[in-house]
Every structure is written in structure tokens, then in C-alpha cells.
Amino acid sequence: MTARKVLVVEDERTIADAVAARLRAEGFEVEIAGDGPAAVEAARRTQPDAIVLDVMLPGFDGLEVCRRIQAERAVPVLMLTARDDETDLLIGLAVGADDYLTKPFSMRELSARVHALLRRATRNSAPAAPAASEMLRLGDLEINLAERRVLRAGVEAQLTPTEFDLLVHLAGRPRTVLPRERLLAEVWGWADASGTRTVDSHIKGLRRKLGADLIRTVHGVGYALEVQK
Incomplete structure (x- = not known):
């Protein structure tokens, strides 16, 4: 190898x-x-x-x-x-x-x-497994999984690979509060919780690009994606 x-x-x-x-x-x-x-x-x-x-x-x-x-x-x-x-x-x-x-x-x-x-x-x-849908739509948020593109209210946002992965993870469980430690394990692949500020910094990046109202902070716990009507 x-x-x-x-x-x-x-x-x-x-x-x-x-x-x-x-x-x-x-x-x-x-x-x-x-x-x-x-x-x-x-x-x-x-x-x-x-x-x-x-x-x-x-x-x-x-x-x-x-x-x-x-x-x-x-x-x-x-x-x-x-x-x-x-x-x-x-x-x-x-x-x-x-x-x-x-x-x-x-x-x-x-x-x-x-x-x-x-x-x-x-x-x-890696080649993706066939999915039931390659598009996630949550209110005015559209996530094209195949093309790794994100639009909000019809305007495309330029996300980094990590920001995209984090957004998809949150969007897969809308309104569910996901702890920072879980996000580190499932998005970053870390076995420990030593980098919770990494999560916070990426959340700030998503808010800056997609709007401050999209992701809710639950202090002391984690974050949830809020579905916008």
C-alpha cells in the first residue's frame, strides 16, 4: 500500500x-x-x-x-x-x-x-451507496448530497468540506439537540471530547454563511438545526 x-x-x-x-x-x-x-x-x-x-x-x-x-x-x-x-x-x-x-x-x-x-x-x-433521495429540503434550506451544494432561500453558500458534513449531520436530525461530543465522534471521527471548540468554530462559520437563525445553541449541551418555514 x-x-x-x-x-x-x-x-x-x-x-x-x-x-x-x-x-x-x-x-x-x-x-x-x-x-x-x-x-x-x-x-x-x-x-x-x-x-x-x-x-x-x-x-x-x-x-x-x-x-x-x-x-x-x-x-x-x-x-x-x-x-x-x-x-x-x-x-x-x-x-x-x-x-x-x-x-x-x-x-x-x-x-x-x-x-x-x-x-x-x-x-x-468513496462511492456513495444508492440513497432514497440525494436532496434534503428543510424549509428554505436545500442540500444536494450528490453535488455537495447548499442553498438557502435560493442563494448558494460556499461551505468547506467539514462545514458541509456538519450541516448534513444536523439536517439529518432536525430539531434534535446533538451534543458537541457526539458531533466530534460522528463528523470528525474523534474518540475523545478534547476539541469541542472546533465544533463551536464550525457552527459559527455555518451561521455566518447561512444565517444566525438556522442553528440553535443549547448551552452546556450542543446544537440543533431549526427547520424554517
């Missing part, structure tokens, strides 16, 4: 080497880039299966790297940020990042996140 390829983009060499060593030990083929332009070039050349991407980079930052790479080819991205800055996180998710980790992080957690991203990517690219 061909080794999966991961591009590690990090300008701090000690961190880059440590991440690369851990991923290579788990059987991945790894390449390292240390700045924005080198990262975009490496992504074009190596066509990685996943990218571990630091936000703060010389040349141009990780947000611009993500934007340029995703414009050419969709690829799962795990962003690394030195700050627990919600603005950076929301922008990162908006330009196509699937997940994020705040420094300092454990190599075990980083590895688990990369494996989860690749499992989801594999699941999403």
Missing part, C-alpha cells in the same frame, strides 16, 4: 522536525516547507493527502497558503496557531482549513487529528 503523504508547513525547524518524525514513525511520507511560497510550491509538486499548516509564516501567512492551495485542489488541512485567537480560527476555517490545534500541543493529539482528517477524506471520496 502506498504511504499517505503529509506536507508539514512550519518555520520553526525544531517543531517541523518533531512533527515530521512522529508522522514518519506512523508510516506517512512527509515533506517540510518553511515559508508561504515554498508551501504552495510543495503542495503543487507533491499533491499531499493532508497538510499540517502553521498560521504564522514568512513570505505570506498560513491563511493565504490555505486559500491558494484550496483554490487549486481540495485537501484536508490541520492549522497550527500560537494564539487561541478566535478571529484567526474563523478565518482559517473560512479559507478551507478542516481543523486546528493551538500551540503547545502533544504529538499524540496532532497524530490523532491527522488520522481523523484522512479517515474523513477517504469516507467522503
Whole structure:
């Protein structure tokens, strides 16, 4: 079986080497880039299966790297940020990042996140089983499952792959409150509840793109999709 390829983009060499060593030990083929332009070039050349991407980079930052790479080819991205800055996180998710980790992080957690991203990517690219319907319609919300397109009140919204998967999961159980931990397990494929803020950030992205009234927060529990008349 061909080794999966991961591009590690990090300008701090000690961190880059440590991440690369851990991923290579788990059987991945790894390449390292240390700045924005080198990262975009490496992504074009190596066509990685996943990218571990630091936000703060010389040349141009990780947000611009993500934007340029995703414009050419969709690829799962795990962003690394030195700050627990919600603005950076929301922008990162908006330009196509699937997940994020705040420094300092454990190599075990980083590895688990990369494996989860690749499992989801594999699941999403697999041929779909015949479905009773390839379209979900809930009030003014339309979700085309086959084409992975979403419209609300006739206006198309540009969702990231993770945002789409999360929306479909909520739409499959309208008005049902789904706990953050369950969403992490079923959408992200995580076995633990250490990343509930990831869920919160993606929900904010969906609200920004589809309207604040679409998803209801049940404080201390989770989220429910509200069917609009």
C-alpha cells in the first residue's frame, strides 16, 4: 500500500522536525516547507493527502497558503496557531482549513487529528451507496448530497468540506439537540471530547454563511438545526 503523504508547513525547524518524525514513525511520507511560497510550491509538486499548516509564516501567512492551495485542489488541512485567537480560527476555517490545534500541543493529539482528517477524506471520496433521495429540503434550506451544494432561500453558500458534513449531520436530525461530543465522534471521527471548540468554530462559520437563525445553541449541551418555514 502506498504511504499517505503529509506536507508539514512550519518555520520553526525544531517543531517541523518533531512533527515530521512522529508522522514518519506512523508510516506517512512527509515533506517540510518553511515559508508561504515554498508551501504552495510543495503542495503543487507533491499533491499531499493532508497538510499540517502553521498560521504564522514568512513570505505570506498560513491563511493565504490555505486559500491558494484550496483554490487549486481540495485537501484536508490541520492549522497550527500560537494564539487561541478566535478571529484567526474563523478565518482559517473560512479559507478551507478542516481543523486546528493551538500551540503547545502533544504529538499524540496532532497524530490523532491527522488520522481523523484522512479517515474523513477517504469516507467522503468513496462511492456513495444508492440513497432514497440525494436532496434534503428543510424549509428554505436545500442540500444536494450528490453535488455537495447548499442553498438557502435560493442563494448558494460556499461551505468547506467539514462545514458541509456538519450541516448534513444536523439536517439529518432536525430539531434534535446533538451534543458537541457526539458531533466530534460522528463528523470528525474523534474518540475523545478534547476539541469541542472546533465544533463551536464550525457552527459559527455555518451561521455566518447561512444565517444566525438556522442553528440553535443549547448551552452546556450542543446544537440543533431549526427547520424554517
